[in-house]
Amino acid sequence: MSIVVHDPPTDSFAVDVLDPAIWSRRGEALAMERSHQHDDLELNFVLRGRLDYLFGGEHISVPAGHLAMFWGATPHRLIESSYDEPGDSCWLHIPLSTVLRWGLSTRDLNEVLQGRPVIVPTGAAGRDVESMFMCWMRELEDEDGETIALIEAHALVRRLLGYHRRSTGHATALTLAGTGASESMQRVTAMAQFIVAHFREPVTTAEIADAVHLNTHYAMSLFRRSVGTTLGDYLTRCRVSEAQRLLLTTTLGAIEIAHAAGFGSQSSFYAHFTRICACSPGDYRARHR
The missing domain is CATH 2.60.120.280 (Regulatory protein AraC)
Structure with a gap:
C-alpha cells in the first residue's frame, strides 16, 4: 500500500x-x-x-x-x-x-x-x-x-x-484565563500567521513584532513562553517545510529552492535543512521521490 x-x-x-x-x-x-x-x-x-x-x-x-x-x-x-x-x-x-x-x-x-x-x-x-x-x-x-x-x-x-x-506523556499545562491571556494568545497567533504568510520573504523578528504592535524583545519572549519555541525557529521550520514540499513536487535545483523558501543563502539552507531533517536536501529528494 x-x-x-x-x-x-x-x-x-x-x-x-x-x-x-x-x-x-x-x-x-x-x-x-x-x-x-x-x-x-x-x-x-x-x-x-x-x-x-x-x-x-x-x-x-x-x-x-x-x-x-x-x-x-x-x-x-x-x-x-x-x-x-x-x-x-x-x-x-x-x-x-x-x-x-x-x-x-x-x-x-x-x-x-x-x-x-x-x-x-x-x-x-x-x-x-x-x-x-x-x-x-x-x-x-x-x-x-x-x-x-x-x-x-x-x-x-x-x-x-x-x-x-x-x-x-506530556504534562498538563495551566489553562489560559482572563482577558489579558486571551489578548496575548491573539498576538501569538497573529505572529504565527504573519510568519506563515511572509516566511518566503527576508522577514526579521523585528518586523514580526512590529506587525502585531509589540516590542521585539517582548514579542520573542511571549511567543516562546506560549508556543514552546522561538520566533526564529518557527520561521526556520516554516522555510524548511516549504523546501521539503518543493523538493518533492518540483524539479527546482537547491539554489532555486533555497531562494523560494526564504533562505538568505544556500549555506544557511543546507545548515538548517540538515539540522531539522537529519539529511541533506539532495538525500531527502532521493529518498522520498
Missing part, C-alpha cells in the same frame, strides 16, 4: 490560499493537483480507506478508524494512494479565530500551532464520531445549529488533545 505522488502540473509551485470558514462534509477523498493552505483548524475522520497527505514536505497517512487534526496554515494536499478500497471520510473546518476563544491550555495551543497533524484513534473521542459529523453537516446549515455544532466540536478537540497529551 505505497503512496504514489504523480508528476505535478507546471503550476504546482503555487499554493492556493483559502478563506477561513466553518463547514463540514463527507465523501471520498480525491487527489489534489495543488497544495492549499487556510487559517482553520481542520479535523479529518476516516471511516474507510485511508487519507494520504503531502503535508509541507512530509507524507502523512491517516488510516481508517482514526482522526487527524491540524492547523491548515501549512501547505497540504491529498495525494493518490494505491489503497485498494474506496474511501469514505469526513471533514470539519473551524476558523482559528474561533478556536482561540476556547481558552485552550498553552500546551494544547502548541500542539495546534506546531504545524504537524495530531492523529489519534476514534476511541479518543469518547463518542460515535460518525454520528457527530453527520449531525454537524445538518446543523451547520443554520445559525442556531452552528452554535450547537461548535460546542460539540470544542469538546471533541479538547478530548483529542487530552488523549494525545496522555499518550505522549
Whole structure:
C-alpha cells in the first residue's frame, strides 16, 4: 500500500490560499493537483480507506478508524494512494479565530500551532464520531445549529488533545484565563500567521513584532513562553517545510529552492535543512521521490 505522488502540473509551485470558514462534509477523498493552505483548524475522520497527505514536505497517512487534526496554515494536499478500497471520510473546518476563544491550555495551543497533524484513534473521542459529523453537516446549515455544532466540536478537540497529551506523556499545562491571556494568545497567533504568510520573504523578528504592535524583545519572549519555541525557529521550520514540499513536487535545483523558501543563502539552507531533517536536501529528494 505505497503512496504514489504523480508528476505535478507546471503550476504546482503555487499554493492556493483559502478563506477561513466553518463547514463540514463527507465523501471520498480525491487527489489534489495543488497544495492549499487556510487559517482553520481542520479535523479529518476516516471511516474507510485511508487519507494520504503531502503535508509541507512530509507524507502523512491517516488510516481508517482514526482522526487527524491540524492547523491548515501549512501547505497540504491529498495525494493518490494505491489503497485498494474506496474511501469514505469526513471533514470539519473551524476558523482559528474561533478556536482561540476556547481558552485552550498553552500546551494544547502548541500542539495546534506546531504545524504537524495530531492523529489519534476514534476511541479518543469518547463518542460515535460518525454520528457527530453527520449531525454537524445538518446543523451547520443554520445559525442556531452552528452554535450547537461548535460546542460539540470544542469538546471533541479538547478530548483529542487530552488523549494525545496522555499518550505522549506530556504534562498538563495551566489553562489560559482572563482577558489579558486571551489578548496575548491573539498576538501569538497573529505572529504565527504573519510568519506563515511572509516566511518566503527576508522577514526579521523585528518586523514580526512590529506587525502585531509589540516590542521585539517582548514579542520573542511571549511567543516562546506560549508556543514552546522561538520566533526564529518557527520561521526556520516554516522555510524548511516549504523546501521539503518543493523538493518533492518540483524539479527546482537547491539554489532555486533555497531562494523560494526564504533562505538568505544556500549555506544557511543546507545548515538548517540538515539540522531539522537529519539529511541533506539532495538525500531527502532521493529518498522520498
